[in-house]
Amino acid sequence: MIPSLRSGATLLLVLAMLLGAAPLRAEDGYDLWLRYRLLAPEQAKFYKNRATELIAGSSTPTQSVTRGELLRGLQGLLGRDVPLSDSVTRDNAIIVGTPRSSALIAQLHLDTQHLGHDGYVIRNVVVDGHAATAIVAQEDMGALYGAFHFLRLLETGQAIDHLDLHETPRVKLRVLNHWDYLNGQVERGYAGASIWDWWKLPDWRAPRYTDYARANASIGINGTVLDNVNAGATILTSTYLQKVAALADVFRPYGIRVYLSIRFSSPIEIGGLKTADPLDPQVQAWWQAKADEIYKLIPDFGGFLVKANSEGQPGPEDYQRSHADGANMLANALAPHGGIVMWRAFVYSASNPEDRAKQAYDEFKPLDGRFRANVLVQVKNGPVDFQPREPFHPLFGAMPKTPLMTEFEITKEYLGFATHLVYLGPLFEEVLSADTMAHGKGSMVAKVIDGSLDGHALTGMAGVANIGTDRDWCGSDFNQANWYVFGRLAWNPSLSSRAIAEEWVRMTFSNDQAFVKPVVEMMMGSREAAVDYMTPLGLLHLMGPGHHYGPAPWDASESSADWRPVYYHRANRQGIGFDRSRSGSDAVDQYAAPLAAQFNDLKQTPEQYLLYFHHIGWDYRMRSGHTLWYELVAHYTQGVDDVKRMRQTWLGLHGYIDEQRYEQTAAFLTIQEKEAQWWRDASIGYFQSISGLPLPPAYASPPQSLQYYESLTFPYAPGFSSW
Numbered sequence: 001m002i003p004s005l006r007s008g009a010t011l012l013l014v015l016a017m018l019l020g021a022a023p024l025r026a027e028d029g030y031d032l033w034l035r036y037r038l039l040a041p042e043q044a045k046f047y048k049n050r051a052t053e054l055i056a057g058s059s060t061p062t063q064s065v066t067r068g069e070l071l072r073g074l075q076g077l078l079g080r081d082v083p084l085s086d087s088v089t090r091d092n093a094i095i096v097g098t099p100r101s102s103a104l105i106a107q108l109h110l111d112t113q114h115l116g117h118d119g120y121v122i123r124n125v126v127v128d129g130h131a132a133t134a135i136v137a138q139e140d141m142g143a144l145y146g147a148f149h150f151l152r153l154l155e156t157g158q159a160i161d162h163l164d165l166h167e168t169p170r171v172k173l174r175v176l177n178h179w180d181y182l183n184g185q186v187e188r189g190y191a192g193a194s195i196w197d198w199w200k201l202p203d204w205r206a207p208r209y210t211d212y213a214r215a216n217a218s219i220g221i222n223g224t225v226l227d228n229v230n231a232g233a234t235i236l237t238s239t240y241l242q243k244v245a246a247l248a249d250v251f252r253p254y255g256i257r258v259y260l261s262i263r264f265s266s267p268i269e270i271g272g273l274k275t276a277d278p279l280d281p282q283v284q285a286w287w288q289a290k291a292d293e294i295y296k297l298i299p300d301f302g303g304f305l306v307k308a309n310s311e312g313q314p315g316p317e318d319y320q321r322s323h324a325d326g327a328n329m330l331a332n333a334l335a336p337h338g339g340i341v342m343w344r345a346f347v348y349s350a351s352n353p354e355d356r357a358k359q360a361y362d363e364f365k366p367l368d369g370r371f372r373a374n375v376l377v378q379v380k381n382g383p384v385d386f387q388p389r390e391p392f393h394p395l396f397g398a399m400p401k402t403p404l405m406t407e408f409e410i411t412k413e414y415l416g417f418a419t420h421l422v423y424l425g426p427l428f429e430e431v432l433s434a435d436t437m438a439h440g441k442g443s444m445v446a447k448v449i450d451g452s453l454d455g456h457a458l459t460g461m462a463g464v465a466n467i468g469t470d471r472d473w474c475g476s477d478f479n480q481a482n483w484y485v486f487g488r489l490a491w492n493p494s495l496s497s498r499a500i501a502e503e504w505v506r507m508t509f510s511n512d513q514a515f516v517k518p519v520v521e522m523m524m525g526s527r528e529a530a531v532d533y534m535t536p537l538g539l540l541h542l543m544g545p546g547h548h549y550g551p552a553p554w555d556a557s558e559s560s561a562d563w564r565p566v567y568y569h570r571a572n573r574q575g576i577g578f579d580r581s582r583s584g585s586d587a588v589d590q591y592a593a594p595l596a597a598q599f600n601d602l603k604q605t606p607e608q609y610l611l612y613f614h615h616i617g618w619d620y621r622m623r624s625g626h627t628l629w630y631e632l633v634a635h636y637t638q639g640v641d642d643v644k645r646m647r648q649t650w651l652g653l654h655g656y657i658d659e660q661r662y663e664q665t666a667a668f669l670t671i672q673e674k675e676a677q678w679w680r681d682a683s684i685g686y687f688q689s690i691s692g693l694p695l696p697p698a699y700a701s702p703p704q705s706l707q708y709y710e711s712l713t714f715p716y717a718p719g720f721s722s723w
């Protein structure tokens with residue numbers, strides 16, 4: 001690690017002025033973590049001596065992109081052009097490529113076979129008698145990923161003298177899911193409209209598409225589903241497929257494949273058929289012809305994502321066929337072309353009286369082993385929905401014969417939309433590191449996802465994108481960290497979310513330790529803070545109806561019982577919580593035996609899941625010795641206090657970064673503090689009306705009546721309408 005140059009913001013400013021540079025000029029966030037701003041002089045000097053020339057091919061589009069990225073990155077970080085060369089003419093060249101594309105790389109005789117399509121090695125070597133840094137891959141894409149990694153080392157101020165890095169992704173399909181409608185709306189999107197300008201496609205290929213691909217490639221994402229899982233049939237018409245093909249062309253050099261969410265009943269809507277029954281030969285033929293048409297336009301098309309028989313979407317069950325019948329029919333059509341199906345397990349039905357948390361498992365577990373080899377079942381991280389906290393989904397570990405992808409929600413539908421600062425790394429890490437115990441201790445969700453637990457080669461991770469037309473892409477600077485951490489964890493699900501936060505802060509804001517440390521701390525605590533001020537101790541789904549913004553634990557207005565907060569918390573005069581033990585819905589027995597026993601036992605259940613698994617009395621003694629009621633109030637209050645501290649932390653960091661981004665974060669934290677207080681007060685006010693208990697001493701009463709909180713409405717909340 002290179003020592004940081006400065007100890008106070010003033011010194012940096014003075015230095016910047018002396019150098020004539022303006023590192024603190026306003027930034028709008030568009031550059032994400034790929035800012036490549038001039039490094040501090042000592043660092044720049046250090047790296048300049050280790051990047052004297054660049055040897056990189058340009059005979060394929062991906063090679064050109066790789067070369068361009070290195071030139072751009074080095075120029076920006078070091079403040080001078082690094083000359084291109086064909087051969088090594090001096091010490092400390094950077095050489096990038098594959099044995100096939102570069103004679104110099106071939107002559108290093110590194111074993112690249114095991115690197116596969118995406119892997120790479122970064123190593124200090126000697127070439128023609130000169131010290132050099134080699135970024136070596138088996139395929140062009142690996143070299144591009146390696147180039148991004150190398151630039152990251154510089155951007156984050158790492159030592160590069162004794163490099164011997166080997167990287168291969170642990171997960172094959174690292175995919176964003178856009179919940180974008182063709183009319184430009186983004187379901188659960190809080191960063192503006194859809195970035196796909198369908199109307200102007202295919203003729204106008206906005207430069208932003210390239211920037212999007214580049215940003216994704218920089219963190220290893222290699223697939224994108226362009227349209228919402230609540231899909232219409234139009235995307236599969238010839239007109240739209242041309243548009244899709246144009247996007248695929250833009251993304252290809254960056255190793256990003258295009259996938260589409262499809263509507264299961266498309267053969268009826270745009271094919272003129274009377275049925276979409278997956279066992280009907282005409283339906284099968286229609287999908288085969290459609291797949292042929294797609295692959296003619298897009299030879300590397302990825303495949304389909306399907307939400308079927310869920311929340312009103314059509315599906316095979318409309319014809320008394322199973323999810324496997326539906327998935328396999330599509331998989332048959334795609335298989336000859338190498339395509340895959342991602343079939344979602346997010347199914348539940350209001351007409352099913354069973355606990356909603358149990359329904360996906362009930363439906364999919366019996367289908368294990370019945371899916372074609374090119375089908376993955378895509379499972380949300382938790383059994384209910386994308387809540388601030390839920391236990392991991394019991395399907396992980398329970399379908400050994402089927403490759404399971406996990407689906408995370410990067411967009412903050414349930415976590416304060418764009419304005420709340422909630423870093424999702426700890427949430428993702430908590431799920432990935434959860435032990436399913438499926439094959440005894442050490443059967444982590446990460447091992448289900450990377451295929452190592454049950455020996456699957458086809459593996460994947462999906463994240464619901466938080467990207468829109470806002471200049472900063474994600475609705476706030478800190479939301480960019482959630483896109484970033486998703487990509488990094490999809491590449492390697494065992495990485496630490498703290499380490500990822502640190503590299504992101506360094507690239508996005510500053511390498512100054514006096515800034516990095518408190519900001520990383522703030523990020524790492526932010527998810528727990530949100531859990532505390534929204535839904536502590538295993539509560540979930542207490543957000544306002546439909547739009548999911550703000551507290552509404554009282555709400556029972558939704559048409560469907562399992563969309564109502566009251567369904568989830570079950571508070572009454574005696575106590576609170578959803579009894580999922582053996583004396584309740586018995587969801588506990590969907591987990592492997594040791595976990596089922598643990599969750600079934602009130603005393604052994606981790607308190608963070610307490611009210612998810614148990615309905616307990618308000619006066620139940622918690623581990624702290626306090627009553628449940630006391631702890632509930634304390635957690636809600638803690639959440640608010642944490643946000644207050646986050647805001648204070650940020651206020652102390654003025655001057656370390658540009659004013660524009662500083663000010664927006666400061667303003668958003670003010671909103672968050674106000675709304676955390678609102679969450680606390682409204683929730684406590686409501687639960688107090690049920691428990692009838694006085695607030696514990698020293699805890700403030702809500703400043704408003706419960707009626708006031710209940711009366712608030714939110715017309716035109718973003719991300720939701722009655723589309």
Ligand code: GCW
Pocket residue numbers: 179187188229230307311346385386413
């Ligand atoms: O959480 C719910 C969201 C819906 C979403 C659904 C799903 C795309 O509120 O907006 O629909 O999940 O994942 O299918």
